[in-house]
Amino acid sequence: MLDTLLLQCAINKAWEYQTLALPNPSVGALLYAPQYGIISLQAHQKAGAPHAEVLAFAYGARKLFAHQGKLDLITHLDSLLSLPLTQQSEALHTFLIQNAQGLFQDCTLYVTLEPCTHFGKTPPCVELTKAMRPKRVVIGTSDPHTQASGGTKTLQQAGIEVVRGICEEAAQALLYPFVCWQHNGYFRLFKLAMRINGDYTSGQISQKATQIFTHNQRSVSDTIIVSGETFRTDMPRLDSRFATPPYDSTHTPNVEILTRSTLTPTINPHFTSRPAKICHSPDSLDTHKGFCIIEGGFGLLATLQQDIDMVLLHIAPNFYPNALPHASSNATHDTLYTLHLLHTTSHTGDISLWFKNP
Known part of the structure; x- marks a missing residue:
């Protein structure tokens, strides 16, 4: 139940940046520490910027450094996070490998897409994940890009427990724009x-x-x-x-x-x-x-x-009465009626929006 809940949180985070990382996939990552709960929740925001796992480890390290009172490392890390996007990823990889090994040994990494294995504009996330050695990695779905796939096997060979098959349909839906790009x-x-x-x-x-x-x-x-x-x-x-x-x-x-x-x-x-x-x-x-x-x-x-x-x-969540197909003759035509969205549900293709009338 907890794995499903936390992986869904990572999926929801990635949807906040849907299409913004094209031609890369939208990916979300969450780090959970039993002692502190969720210590980071991040998403890949733009092509050339750090991937979701890198940011999750970076912000997770920042939180754990704070608990340990390592203010000098926090200052150093903050300086790297303020670098131009194209310089951040490699700098964060190096910093984390030098300063954060062993920090996440009790943690679980939740990631919507298996960590990439290839070196493109940024270093491969699977190598950083191996170096950080979280106790478990929960993966939403495999990478459809053959050049970047294989992260699951690499982590398992490194002795890291990998869990698959949770929220897989939702994780695959998240990839749809990327899959279109890859195919077409x-x-x-x-x-x-x-x-x-x-x-x-x-x-x-x-x-x-x-x-x-x-x-x-x-x-x-x-x-x-x-x-x-x-x-x-x-x-x-x-x-x-x-x-x-x-x-x-x-x-x-x-x-x-x-x-x-x-x-x-x-x-x-x-x-x-x-x-x-x-x-x-x-x-x-x-x-x-x-x-x-x-x-x-x-x-x-x-x-x-x-x-x-x-x-x-x-x-x-609003409408003008005079824009309704059958507006009441008693309606106040210059008043904007605003409703409050409480929840959304899906019914076999239809989307129901549950509104509260203030």
Whole structure:
């Protein structure tokens, strides 16, 4: 029961960064110490940044150093965590191997994906895990990338207990964007924000945190596709200005506009000096290259159904009564009704949102 609960925590953490590490998989890792409980919960945030296991060991070491009063090691570790992302991983590997061996001998590492075995932009996580020698490693699923797989066998050969078969379906679902990328060389995400009544046209819908997540996604994307109607009506910027570190708020993805009519991008004041590609049929869209985000309504979703790998719906817990299909004549049309989300459940494909009416 505890293994299931803690591995699910790691899966949930990884979902917070879903697609942001592409072309790498989203991975979560948790360290549990019997004496202290959860000592770290981390996720892989961006390609080139430390992997989830590295961060879990680093922040876990920081907590255990604090219990031991080793303030000098904490100061050193903090300095490494403030390095540029591309320098952090190797520096953390070296620091942990020099200063944290034996620290995790009673701990269990929970990781959504088996630790990688290859040396890419970062050192292999399986070697660090071997050096840290946790008592147990609980793994959600095997790595579908043949170059990086084999971590389970490596850990077992090192005498570390490995547990598999827990939350495997959920761990595999987490990998879906990565699997698409591995098989096809690209990933296509359709994103739509709407209110609980299905209204996606009445002004700004998403809250700030959702906007930031969307802009973080844009900052690592290659292309954004919108409809001509959206481009003309909303005058969107389609940039990454709200992205937060470690994501690049100055990144501007390529923009493609699907429209049957004649349209000049310069009608949008944000595109007077920024290029945008006009496409008159789905076949001319660049949906088979890199990370492609499609932003629009249900009409665009239906049109591009065959060119979409995943759909992300951001549902705001509110609605305008005058936007309802059958609004009451007694409704106050200028009042925004906000509900409180308590829980979500899944019913064979349907998602039920349980709201509290304040």
